[in-house]
Amino acid sequence: MxxxxxxxxxxxxxxxxxxxxxxxxxxxxxxxxxxxxxxxxxxxxxxxxxxxxxxxxxxxxxxxxxxxxxxxxxxxxxxxxxxxxxxxxxxxxxxxxxxxxxxxxxxxxxxxxxxxxxxxxxxxxxxxxxxxxxxxxxxxxxxxxxxxxxxxxxxxxxxxxxxxxxxxxxxxxxxxxxxxxxxxxxxxxxxxxxxxxxxxxxxxxxxxxxxxxxxxxxxxxxxxxxxxxxxxxFAPRTSYEHWWRRYSPYYRDYCVDTPPNYDDLFSVAKAFGVSADEVQALLDYGCSEEEIEEMLYDPTLLHEMTGELLYAY
Known part of the structure; x- marks a missing residue:
């Protein structure tokens, strides 16, 4: 990304x-x-x-x-x-x-x-x-x-x-x-x-x-x-996964409308010394779960970014 x-x-x-x-x-x-x-x-x-x-x-x-x-x-x-x-x-x-x-x-x-x-x-x-x-x-x-x-x-x-x-x-x-x-x-x-x-x-x-x-x-x-x-x-090449996400009623009914559960992410972040407030700030900013997990391996950058998000305004 x-x-x-x-x-x-x-x-x-x-x-x-x-x-x-x-x-x-x-x-x-x-x-x-x-x-x-x-x-x-x-x-x-x-x-x-x-x-x-x-x-x-x-x-x-x-x-x-x-x-x-x-x-x-x-x-x-x-x-x-x-x-x-x-x-x-x-x-x-x-x-x-x-x-x-x-x-x-x-x-x-x-x-x-x-x-x-x-x-x-x-x-x-x-x-x-x-x-x-x-x-x-x-x-x-x-x-x-x-x-x-x-x-x-x-x-x-x-x-x-x-x-x-x-x-x-x-x-x-x-x-x-x-x-x-x-x-x-x-x-x-x-x-x-x-x-x-x-x-x-x-x-x-x-x-x-x-x-x-x-x-x-x-x-x-x-x-x-x-x-x-x-x-x-142009005519996009549509993968099966892309088709499933866009057209499947099962995906719309059971995936899109189901609130995500981030309990595992909060637990992993805690092991890295990252607070739940910091994780939530990143989620609110629009980061995906995968992106946040990647950031956990660069704690200095993560703390700097979440500091800006939590205290800038």
Missing amino acids: CSLFGLIDFKECLSTHTKNKILNTLARECQVRGTDATGIAYNFNDRLRIYKRPLPARKMKIHIPHDVNVVMGHTRMTTQGNAQFNQNNHPFFGHVDGNSFALAHNGVLWNDKELRMEESLPMTRVETDSYVAVQLLELQKTLDFDSLKTMAEKVEGSFVFTVLDKDNSIWFVIGDNPLCIMFYDGFLIYASTQEILCKTIKKLKLTAPSDILEPKEGEILKIDRNGRITTGA
């Missing part, structure tokens, strides 16, 4: 200082979904720049240059590919038709190895499953709705992809993972969950957004540097 985040200042109404403040706050709120690495991508002086480090967002200062108005970011929780080798972290460089693009992914792909063999993709030092999406786009030698559709219909797994192109458009390819975009008069911000954005705007003391967009599975959105939105679509 990771988090995507970013900013488009389509009316160029924000100062560089304000944009950096927004991006740093966004990234730090996103680290609830991943602390192994943090990265951003942007265009500057007609060149795509990617800055990423194997550090949690709270330890990495984001500083974009003057006149950068479109930024795409990512915080990572490692599932495949050691984060200490920076080539495994997001965003990734890609090249089509003589131009560069950057790609970031939230989710897990499970047919990346099969695709590399089936499509005869070149060997690479990058070990991360997400990188196969870059290679599939490069194979098509173009970046547009058709190439993104083809890529999205070949990969299997959970995903939302964001792609920053040379023209400062961000493309959003929506699988079965969440994404939320909040619009203001002159700019927009986005992240993997609405909860992250709500925490961000509260810390930044921003007003309520003028519009909120949560694109659905199978949608492809292109938002250009001027804030214009164009859309496309």
Whole structure:
């Protein structure tokens, strides 16, 4: 599990200082979904720049240059590919038709190895499953709705992809993972969950957004540097588990409507010296049981995060 985040200042109404403040706050709120690495991508002086480090967002200062108005970011929780080798972290460089693009992914792909063999993709030092999406786009030698559709219909797994192109458009390819975009008069911000954005705007003391967009599975959105939105679509590969969760009346009746029982989680957390209040704060924030169990192995970070949640407001 990771988090995507970013900013488009389509009316160029924000100062560089304000944009950096927004991006740093966004990234730090996103680290609830991943602390192994943090990265951003942007265009500057007609060149795509990617800055990423194997550090949690709270330890990495984001500083974009003057006149950068479109930024795409990512915080990572490692599932495949050691984060200490920076080539495994997001965003990734890609090249089509003589131009560069950057790609970031939230989710897990499970047919990346099969695709590399089936499509005869070149060997690479990058070990991360997400990188196969870059290679599939490069194979098509173009970046547009058709190439993104083809890529999205070949990969299997959970995903939302964001792609920053040379023209400062961000493309959003929506699988079965969440994404939320909040619009203001002159700019927009986005992240993997609405909860992250709500925490961000509260810390930044921003007003309520003028519009909120949560694109659905199978949608492809292109938002250009001027804030214009164009859309496309693809046919998602629906796994049996996905079908069961979405359509089964048994799941709806006996799973969705049954309140979860976290007694085991509270017991395990207590053994790690984590209080029930801290666990509840993380649950209220939107963390899953699996995510909290993962955090128990990094107690310093967990106590820091829960301290902010319990006492910040």
